[in-house]
Structures are given as C-alpha cells and as structure tokens.
Amino acid sequence: MIDYIIVGSGLAGISFSEVALLHDKKILIFNDDSQNSSKIAGGLYNPVILKRFSEVWQAQEQLEIMTSFYSNIANKIETKFDFKIPILRKFFSIEEQNNWFTASDKKALAPFLSTSLIFKTFEGIEAPFGYGEVLQTGYVDTALLLSKYEEFLLSKELLKKESFDYNALDIEDDGVLYKGIDSKHIVFAEGFGLHKNPFFKELPLDGTKGELVIIKAPLLNLDVIVNTSVFILPLGNDLFKVGATYNWKDKTDLLTEEGKIELIERIKEIISCDFEIIEHYAGVRPTVRDRRPLVGTHAVHKRVHVLNGLGTRGVMLGPAMAKALFDHIENGTVLDKEIDIKRFGNRQGKKS
Numbered sequence: 001m002i003d004y005i006i007v008g009s010g011l012a013g014i015s016f017s018e019v020a021l022l023h024d025k026k027i028l029i030f031n032d033d034s035q036n037s038s039k040i041a042g043g044l045y046n047p048v049i050l051k052r053f054s055e056v057w058q059a060q061e062q063l064e065i066m067t068s069f070y071s072n073i074a075n076k077i078e079t080k081f082d083f084k085i086p087i088l089r090k091f092f093s094i095e096e097q098n099n100w101f102t103a104s105d106k107k108a109l110a111p112f113l114s115t116s117l118i119f120k121t122f123e124g125i126e127a128p129f130g131y132g133e134v135l136q137t138g139y140v141d142t143a144l145l146l147s148k149y150e151e152f153l154l155s156k157e158l159l160k161k162e163s164f165d166y167n168a169l170d171i172e173d174d175g176v177l178y179k180g181i182d183s184k185h186i187v188f189a190e191g192f193g194l195h196k197n198p199f200f201k202e203l204p205l206d207g208t209k210g211e212l213v214i215i216k217a218p219l220l221n222l223d224v225i226v227n228t229s230v231f232i233l234p235l236g237n238d239l240f241k242v243g244a245t246y247n248w249k250d251k252t253d254l255l256t257e258e259g260k261i262e263l264i265e266r267i268k269e270i271i272s273c274d275f276e277i278i279e280h281y282a283g284v285r286p287t288v289r290d291r292r293p294l295v296g297t298h299a300v301h302k303r304v305h306v307l308n309g310l311g312t313r314g315v316m317l318g319p320a321m322a323k324a325l326f327d328h329i330e331n332g333t334v335l336d337k338e339i340d341i342k343r344f345g346n347r348q349g350k351k352s
C-alpha cells in the first residue's frame with residue numbers, strides 16, 4: 001500500500017509530492033498535458049499587489065516557507081530555478097511616486113517597498129519619473145522546475161504520464177483503490193481540470209485565462225523585472241518574457257490575436273526600442289471567486305482531498321498550501337477557514 005496517489009503535477013501537485021516525500025511517504029503521481037498553467041506561468045513572486053498597493057494575503061509566511069522549500073528541491077534536482085531579482089515598478093507621474101511613498105508608510109507594506117526611488121537608466125526604457133523597488137521578489141523558472149522534477153519522479157518510478165480515470169477509482173473505508181494500486185489517500189491537484197473531477201467539480205473554480213509572449217529586443221538592456229500593467233522579465237540572449245493578460249470569459253488555452261495585441265500595446269507603454277514576438281502562450285489560472293485557495297477533505301469521502309485554487313500566485317502559495325493540507329491529513333491540524341473548502345458548505349460531488 002502506498003500513502004498518496006496525487007493527480008496533477010503542476011505547482012500544486014509537485015508541492016504536495018515534495019512535502020510527502022520529505023516525510024518519507026510513498027507516493028504515485030498521475031499527470032497528463034490537459035492543463036498548462038504552471039508550465040507557462042511568468043513565475044514571479046511578489047508580496048505586493050501593485051495595482052491596489054496592498055499586501056498579498058499571508059505574504060511573509062508564504063515567502064518563508066517557499067524559500068527553503070524551493071532551495072531543497074533545487075539541491076535534490078541539482079538545478080537552479082529560483083532567481084532572486086528585483087521587481088521595479090516604473091512610475092509614469094509624480095502622483096504615482098507619491099502613492100508609492102504613502103503605501104510604503106503602511107505597516108504591512110513597509111518590509112516590501114523600498115523608500116529610495118531608483119533613477120537608473122536601462123537602455124531601451126525611458127523613465128523620467130524613475131522606479132520604486134519591491135523587496136523580497138524574484139521568479140521561479142517554472143518550466144525548468146517542472147521538467148527537471150518530472151525527470152526526478154520518473155527516475156524513481158513515482159510518476160505515470162497518463163490521464164487519471166475517475167471512473168476507475170474505488171473508495172474504501174481505509175483508503176482508495178485505483179487500477180490495482182492501494183493508497184491510504186488521494187490528493188487531487190488538477191488546476192482548472194478540476195471541472196472534470198466528480199468529487200470536487202461543484203467548487204467555485206472560475207478560471208482566468210492568461211496570455212504571455214516572449215519577445216526579442218536586442219536594444220533593451222535590463223537585468224531586473226520591470227512591472228507596470230504587465231511585467232518584463234529578462235531571460236538572457238536578448239529575450240524577455242512579457243505578461244500577462246486577464247480574461248474572465250474565455251476558458252480555453254487557445255492563443256488569441258486580441259491577447260497578443262493587448263500585450264504589444266502594453267510593451268510599447270514601457271519600452272521605447274524595437275522588439276519582435278518570438279513565442280506566444282496561453283493557459284487558464286485556477287482562480288476562485290473569493291481569491292483564496294481550495295484546500296481540504298471531501299465532506300463524505302475522508303480519504304479524498306483537494307489542493308487547488310492557487311489562482312494568480314501558484315509560486316508563493318503552492319508550498320504553503322501543500323504543507324497545510326499535509327498537516328491537516330497527517331496530524332489533524334485544523335485548516336485556516338479562509339482556505340478550507342468547507343467554506344462552500346457541501347458543494348461537492350459524490351462518487352456515484
């Protein structure tokens with residue numbers, strides 16, 4: 001018997017598998033390519049919502065858990081994927097500078113907003129009003145993390161690259177049985193794919209489509225992330241990742257001309273040099289109406305759990321939420337009401 005079947009190996013699934021492995025649990029993961037949110041994500045971590053100048057929910061706690069968590073994985077897979085680089089908010093007016101200083105006076109934001117304005121010149125960007133620096137920021141190269149972690153899982157025979165068939169799952173009193181595999185628990189982490197899951201499809205996972213592009217801009221000289229309505233992230237070799245759009249209506253991961261045009265317009269607001277689009281990606285973020293994750297245990301089936309709703313911030317939220325779910329299952333630790341799926345009552349499906 002194994003301890004955990006995990007469905008999905010995006011940021012949520014690998015976070016849970018890593019917590020389980022750290023506790024010497026036996027796991028088996030099923031993953032297909034039906035969703036690609038983690039693979040294409042910008043990967044930024046930023047403790048401040050710059051649009052509203054508010055602190056990200058539980059930012060400091062999440063950053064602390066995340067840092068040691070990713071550093072453990074990096075050692076294990078012998079790959080650097082967590083890059084701690086500054087995020088600079090470009091100012092377009094004196095008023096924006098003033099708003100920055102007002103925000104940096106707030107107790108919750110003070111640790112994250114530098115009070116010194118930056119007037120560094122980056123070739124290719126005109127910024128007469130300068131920049132404000134957000135502290136404790138960076139990005140995770142999620143595509144690299146996922147592919148190297150997959151190699152690791154495959155080498156240990158802990159991953160099956162196949163779709164999980166919900167109809168083949170039998171629920172028993174002391175665990176679950178799936179195609180001859182006995183497991184004490186099953187954790188579903190399918191991202192927006194949750195809608196096909198008969199146990200949890202009633203949960204209010206809205207989904208927000210996002211598109212981003214990779215541009216080539218040889219005249220842009222940037223070694224930080226610049227953020228306004230979109231971010232520009234330097235990848236090296238004159239390449240930059242730029243994103244992302246937010247579309248609440250379209251729930252497909254198809255590339256759209258509309259998304260591309262929006263990104264081109266936003267890029268032109270930030271940089272003044274030429275660029276060309278090299279690649280274009282789209283995916284659906286697993287967002288929840290109340291902007292909190294979906295974590296917890298099925299109301300009827302006590303061995304069936306969910307880890308989802310990481311929304312726009314899977315990089316910061318994944319490790320902390322995986323830890324919370326693991327502690328809940330193994331030690332009976334009560335989940336924070338804000339993340340527990342119980343807040344939606346019994347809006348869950350049942351295995352018929």
Ligand SMILES: Cc1cc2nc3c(=O)[nH]c(=O)nc-3n(C[C@H](O)[C@H](O)[C@H](O)COP(=O)(O)OP(=O)(O)OC[C@H]3O[C@@H](n4cnc5c(N)ncnc54)[C@H](O)[C@@H]3O)c2cc1C
Pocket residue numbers: 007008009010011012013030031032033034035036037038039040041042043044045162163164165189190191192193194209210211212243244245282283284285286307308309310311312313314315316
């Ligand atoms: C354009 C864009 C930009 C983003 N930028 C950032 C960013 O800068 N910073 C940040 O923190 N977050 C960002 N995000 C959000 C982040 O990507 C998500 O929060 C995170 O990826 C969610 O991870 P997940 O594991 O829940 O879902 P997913 O990444 O969707 O992973 C779910 C996995 O489960 C698999 N699966 C589903 N159903 C089944 C099944 N039946 N059988 C087997 N496998 C199954 C899927 O194929 C997939 O591999 C961005 C998202 C998008 C779309």
